[in-house]
Amino acid sequence: MTVIDENKLTAAGSPGGTDFGGDRKCWLDLRGLGEWRQAVGEEALHQGFDAIVAADPADLAPLPPSVTRVLVPEELPDDFGVADLVLVDPRRHGMPSVLAERHPGVRFGSRHDVRDPDDLAAACESVRRDPVVLLHFLDPTNIPMEIVLAAADGAEGTIITRVDGVDDAAVHLSVLEHGPGGVMLAGAAPGEATRLAQVVRDRSPDLELVTLTVTGVRHAGTGERACVDTCTYLRQDEGILVGSRSRGMVLCVSETHPLPYMPTRPFRVNAGAIMSYTLADHEHTRYLSELAAGGTVLAVGADGRTRRVTVGRVKIETRPLLSIDAVAPTGERVNLIVQDDWHVRVLGPGATVHNSTSLRPGDEVLGYLPGRERHVGYPIDELCYEQ
Incomplete structure (x- = not known):
């Protein structure tokens, strides 16, 4: 099929095929x-x-x-x-x-x-x-x-x-x-x-995910965690990135994998403690507590592909919490605090699904290192310690 070369029509006179998914x-x-x-x-x-x-x-x-x-x-x-x-x-x-x-x-x-x-x-x-x-x-x-x-x-x-x-x-x-x-x-x-x-x-570019090695898992008392309910069917290898620090996040998987006692909820990610960072798009972070109906959050696949999805609801409830520490190949320390329950899951290399309560030191999970500090969600180069 003959198509437009950028802006001009070609000799055949057809300015492109039905360009669904291509350059619009x-x-x-x-x-x-x-x-x-x-x-x-x-x-x-x-x-x-x-x-x-x-x-x-x-x-x-x-x-x-x-x-x-x-x-x-x-x-x-x-x-x-x-x-x-x-x-x-x-x-x-x-x-x-x-x-x-x-x-x-x-x-x-x-x-x-x-x-x-x-x-x-x-x-x-x-x-x-x-x-x-x-x-x-x-x-x-x-x-x-x-x-x-x-x-x-x-x-x-x-x-x-x-x-x-x-x-x-x-x-x-x-x-x-x-x-x-x-x-x-x-x-x-x-x-x-x-x-x-x-x-x-506008395109949502792929992210370069890294393999993180779990260094510790411990109970972290009680606090508020957020379930992010989207307006989208999330895939089994798809979730959102969540982390206690802006420089490192873990890929928390959607509730698309069956477990006893409750049905799957493929629109949901049981994401983490309310102060955690996530990505609203490929550049800007939000606290989980800031997400609200009608906003967006970045859905991320195990292969790094991304898409912005609409938030339909954020459920914030008091639950027991679990703190997961991990380290990146660069030495960057990453922490994730989630609800202390086995149906909260994270993804590992190859889209392996890990129940968070089953994680042990040495296990590998997928993460993302934004590489810059944040101020009201925007990347910025400044001195900032997060502990």
């Missing part, structure tokens, strides 16, 4: 920007947007060839100018494949405003047929988008959806887990193109 596209719609057109357009170019959309070929002429110049005309012009791609309404202008035959050298895709079942049916046909489809969903529901994305499964085209703000983009990109191949920002103000680029291109 940032488009900017110049139409309707008014006084902000030049400022937002320059901002989008600076942020490396993949495409700029206009209704008049003259508005595309000043754009550099490093960006895909997309024409969305009301009526088909005699001259398409420098447009790399022309998006048409098939019911008004004709099929993109037929137009491509009539206009050699011009690449065509389709566009649809989806406001009723007939529009939805036409959009579903287009995403199975056309190389690029731009969709605008007019009703405040994601159901039509879900239907179109399902209809496009296995197709080779790219779906772009119009959004009126950055918050809408975050929602679109998560519909049916994968979302469309990209989003087009309409009605933008200065600063929004930058925010959109951050949302669309």
